[in-house]
Amino acid sequence: MVDGLGLKAENLVWPQQEGAVVKGISLALEEGEMLGIIGPNGAGKSSLVKLLAGVNQPAHGSVTLGGRISTEYGRREWARHLGYLAQNAPVAWPVTVERVVTLGRLPHQSIHSRLSDKDRQAVLWAMQAANVTALRHRVADQLSGGEQVRVMLARLLAGEPAIILADEPVAALDPAHQLEIMQLLANHARDVGPVAVVLHDLNLALRYCKRLALVVEGRLLMVAETKEVLTSSVLADAYQLDISLLDTKAGEVVICHQRVAR
Numbered sequence: 001m002v003d004g005l006g007l008k009a010e011n012l013v014w015p016q017q018e019g020a021v022v023k024g025i026s027l028a029l030e031e032g033e034m035l036g037i038i039g040p041n042g043a044g045k046s047s048l049v050k051l052l053a054g055v056n057q058p059a060h061g062s063v064t065l066g067g068r069i070s071t072e073y074g075r076r077e078w079a080r081h082l083g084y085l086a087q088n089a090p091v092a093w094p095v096t097v098e099r100v101v102t103l104g105r106l107p108h109q110s111i112h113s114r115l116s117d118k119d120r121q122a123v124l125w126a127m128q129a130a131n132v133t134a135l136r137h138r139v140a141d142q143l144s145g146g147e148q149v150r151v152m153l154a155r156l157l158a159g160e161p162a163i164i165l166a167d168e169p170v171a172a173l174d175p176a177h178q179l180e181i182m183q184l185l186a187n188h189a190r191d192v193g194p195v196a197v198v199l200h201d202l203n204l205a206l207r208y209c210k211r212l213a214l215v216v217e218g219r220l221l222m223v224a225e226t227k228e229v230l231t232s233s234v235l236a237d238a239y240q241l242d243i244s245l246l247d248t249k250a251g252e253v254v255i256c257h258q259r260v261a262r
């Protein structure tokens with residue numbers, strides 16, 4: 001990570017002050033953490049992550065990486081530090097999975113350079129990490145939705161970014177692959193650099209994220225330790241949900257929820 005200083009957003013407003021979707025959010029990713037971003041549909045989570053990722057520029061406020069404002073970075077340099085996985089990112093190209101994953105090396109290559117051994121190793125490692133090696137010769141746009149998410153994650157990992165921003169990466173995955181990808185992201189946070197992940201599954205948030213940022217109507221309602229956010233009163237406010245935390249025999253805590261009676 002650049003200077004070990006991480007990613008910091010201050011007072012982000014988007015798309016403009018009038019009718020803003022993101023209404024003045026400040027947030028910093030801490031070293032070694034996997035931050036969960038939660039909140040109801042339409043709250044502004046994806047819009048926030050696109051601002052953090054530099055996909056959209058704020059009307060007000062700033063994003064800094066290692067103390068430098070995001071707009072001072074060239075696109076390749078930025079992409080070497082920060083990997084962004086968009087929500088429902090479709091694989092739009094009728095090329096092999098291996099080719100798609102290899103595109104993840106672009107930030108490390110000059111325009112006409114050939115693949116180096118390091119590039120090839122990174123691609124093989126990324127395919128293995130995202131569990132798509134068996135799919136490597138398949139045509140990417142013919143894969144299932146869940147397989148495509150894993151391919152796009154492999155493409156991101158091949159770029160070896162320090163920071164990962166992932167927008168609902170597990171929404172289309174079966175339970176086993178959900179756990180696999182969440183563990184992969186948690187390992188990245190522990191060993192490489194911070195991860196911010198948008199989640200709707202509160203049980204996954206509880207299990208994998210030490211801190212949660214709760215976004216409601218374009219504002220950061222709360223950013224705190226996961227167990228402080230996942231309480232009955234906070235979730236009743238944010239989602240109109242009645243929740244119970246249940247201790248299982250295996251020692252894990254599970255969230256059960258139902259709509260608050262109107």
Ligand SMILES: Nc1ncnc2c1ncn2[C@@H]1O[C@H](COP(=O)(O)OP(=O)(O)OP(=O)(O)O)[C@@H](O)[C@H]1O
Pocket residue numbers: 015021039040041042043044045046047048
């Ligand atoms: N380019 C845009 N211009 C104006 N409004 C937008 C734009 N993109 C999204 N919105 C609106 O901003 C609001 C927040 O959308 P966003 O996708 O950020 O929410 P979200 O919290 O990620 O939702 P979900 O959980 O449903 O994915 C929505 O009302 C959406 O219609």
